[in-house]
Amino acid sequence: MNFKRVVVFFAFCLPVQVWGLLNPILPGWNPDPSILRVGSDYFIATSTFEYFPGHPIYHSTDLVSWKLIGHGLNRPSQLSFFGTPSDAGIWAPSLRYHASTKTYYLASTARYAYTAEYRLFPRSFYVTTKDIFADNWSDPIYFDALGYDTDIFWDTNGDVYATWSGNNNPIDKIYGIYQNKIDIATGTSLTDAQLIFTGTLPDNSSARPEGPHVYHINSTYYLLIAEGGSGPQHRSTIQRGPSPSGPWESNPKNPILFNGADLSLPVQDTGHSDIVQAPDGSWWGVALGVRPQNGSFNNQQLGRETFLFPVTWEDGWPVFNGGQPISEHIEGVLKDKSPLSTYLNDFVSHTLDLSFYFLRTPYKTFHSLTARPGFLRVNANAFALGDRDNPALLLRKQTSYEETFETKLDFAPRSNLTEAGVTIFYSDLLHNDIGIVGDGSGGRQLVTRTNVQAVQVGPWSLTYTNSTITTVNHIPLTTSAGPVKLQIVGNSTSYSLGYAEGDSADFTFPVTIDSSLLSVPPFGGFFFKGAAFGVYNTGNGKPSLAPADFEYWKQTPVL
Template sequence: MIGFGMRTVAALLALAAVTVDALFNPILPGFNPDPAFLRVGSDYFIATSTFEVFPGHPIYHSTNLVDWELVGHALNRPAQLSLLGTPGNGGLWAPGLRYHDGIFYLISTSRHVYTSELSLFPRSFYVTTDDIFSNNWSDPIYFDSLGYDPDLFWDDNGDVYSTWCGINDPIDKIYGIYQNTIDIATGDSLTPAQLIFSGTLPNNSSARPEGPKLYNFNGTYYLLIAEGGTGATHRATIQRGPSPSGPWENNPKNPLVYNGEDPSLAVQSTGHADILQAEDGSFWGTLLGTRPQGGNTNHAQLGRETFLYPVTWEDGWPIFNGGRPITEHLVDVLEDRPPVTDFELDFGDVEGEDLEGAWYFVRTPYKKFYSLTERKGYLRVKGNAYAIGDRDSAALVLRKQTAYNQTFETTLEFSPLSNTTEAGITIWRQDSMHDEIGISGDADGSGKRYIVTRKLEKNDQVGPWALTPANNTKATVDRVELETDDEPVKLRIVGSSTSYTFGYAEGEGEWVDVLSIDSALLSLFSDFKGTLFGMYNTGRGFPTLAPADFRYWKQYS
């Protein structure tokens, strides 16, 4: 149980022991949706969604709410998370992050299919650890319920409540917030599931009440949810009541946040919120939002990012950000301190045999396909038969794009054996949204090398882009013969607010740009993620014996 009082935003910022006097939103730029927010002592934590990339659910840490660092991933072992064959936008959905009696709980759902034969929601689960900095979490413990966006709540009498989004009309796709009590040791249900809330919007398929978070503030229970889908009508609303199950009284000032009321705002799609109380008694919240570029909602390739805002109270109701829309600049702060978005790593400086930190793979790898020791000073990517865009696990190493104006660059040494052997770099968002520049060879194995660019576009003859298996797309492929057969080749992708430009430089030669694309090809809203840069090696349907050696990874603005 947590107390609260009435304070102005200015007073919060002036008095808070957590000094937030220099903040630029988003605090977690790039692909970081559905933030779950937690404080334990003087430590703050955020977990976000990862969908079909592995490892799952990054855990970020801060002591001042401004500077955040990645401390690990809750699902980092194949035994915890099998994503083999998982469709785009399946995998791990919105997490919950809670702490009770010395144990951290990461609560999640993994969606493996989207077919008429297997249309039920999956069973959600939770993993635990007593040391969140150890990067060592338990195997999953499963709930009995079917649904998504699960959360856990411990009542003062010891009851543990599981609350989730479920479906109560599968024909018309009417969703609601469900709840029961569970045995926290096993996940077993102790009481029947009950529908506790249907949201504040008209009860139809577009309402989508989801993302429930349950709190006890000063003896009153609050149910915070997301509504209106994940697009322009996304919002956060709250109810209060006398028990964890209601009945609920509607906040007369709902929605708490809804930037979609003004499409001209720089931040859009605001919702899926979580709140907490700092050590000094002030309240803060996180939520997701997007930053469309160039006045066009089709240019939001970074996807859904994590934003921070102060929470105040009036008449027992929370007020987000002083009742103002969420912005890139937090109100009433002294100056801006943008988050660090540049990243540079010389692979010769890496100690040990594994990439550690914010590195990702598409789905769970069958086996390790890279090495930092086979050729010291390089990241060696050993190709497999899968290509980028196959609904499987290609030999592809990824990091999130963290700024719209950001360049990704490396030097590649690669001797292709055929025209199916290819290695290079990519900008990737899902199976049906990615573009590459790489090096490939001749069909006759002559030793000649070519710069290859692949521009993926919608195949209008196959079906709706929004549903997107990779065969809903077609690739435009161009080849430029290189002058030498053995010189290192520099590759780069230059990102701007509305485009990407692909280029190469042979040896110490000048940069040559060979492809430019509209970023709208990578930012259709049906995708839940954001763009990631990547290094790959593929045999395009065949095993490949040609390793790809990358000298460094550089992302800079």
């Protein structure tokens, strides 16, 4: 045998590592991305719904490494959510910069109510800042129109346009893209609202043209929108015309982003996109997408994440990702760099970092990093998980389907109502918990709580009804005092909730649930967010004087 031929043979059989972009660039739920470049700095804002603070602002200089630098809405005067339904709250932002005044604008929509009996569209608004890194935006300035997904566009003559998704009445649910000129100092309308586009799909209640962005590129105006709802038929389409209001010529290759033509693709529900030009003249786009696990749309607990892709131009039209579906790895684009890393917080700082969220606007501060140095102390309020209000709950987004969350809890309950622990949380109806609670006789015990809703078969997947079955189990603890480690282990289709007493490294997992319990919305509800890990303390309807001290917060993701 010729040795050289053997070597050559094996060389050609070795796998070739091709560099490229790893998606999503913002893992964990970060829907409705809006991207902006100012100089060499890129910024992305995403939706947060009923979470507080609202609209995270991410920063990058290379489009690959992103850092959370603040939130557009972080004061109660900007965002007062009390009893706001799940998946209402803050919807899709539009992040823009006015170079002449060196001012950043963040347009948003706050849905304080969103229920079957109240579907009147809200008034959108915008906030401003001169220094986006200062994490200090103005109080809201409201538009006059009723609608959502509002975009702000400055024309070359100085006119300012607001463009949004709306309809003529709250009953027919037939949406369209509306627009008018505004006074940018006050938000006041200067012209009547006009319907400028009804989308590329049949003009009915499922078309849902929304998420508009207006651009002026090479003397041509473009209107980029999302269509097809928020499920597998979600897509992006683009139009061009002679003015910010059209009339619009539709791209003959629309939709320019749509993974739903092949439901076996690992990335689905792609759409709601925005584009930006780099200093070197190249173009890039961001869009939301979901990654169903094991081919099941019922297991997509991370929700809608932010994906990046290259944009090229042909015949005056943008081409997204070379005309190919968005994927988790785009070969030959930028560089392979995982956005994931282990997060460990041992609470030595006197303040929480920006990655933590509350459920709705806190009435008052219920946590402390100084009351017991080296611990996160959570003081209970009377709200329990599942109450449509502001429980004493701190949340941090899950960032990988394979991810473990762990903490150590020191808690001495005073009654069978005082309870503290951890949760894997989606909403008031979709959460599963493990913690410590009083046993009614001065001692303590472990408690697990799972929430399951009766299943209804829908056209695309299962949906749950509003009939919730809550299962509560109590497990005796062998120790009457001292810390207990709590752990939630997530994988592609399930979560296991476990505990270990004292310094033991051996965890017991009394509960394992299917991740569909955090992916499938209640009947009549929505799936707009994704799962988050949380720590809580509650008096279950009564005030509680028992503090819960958490020694660390550790999230270990696997790409």
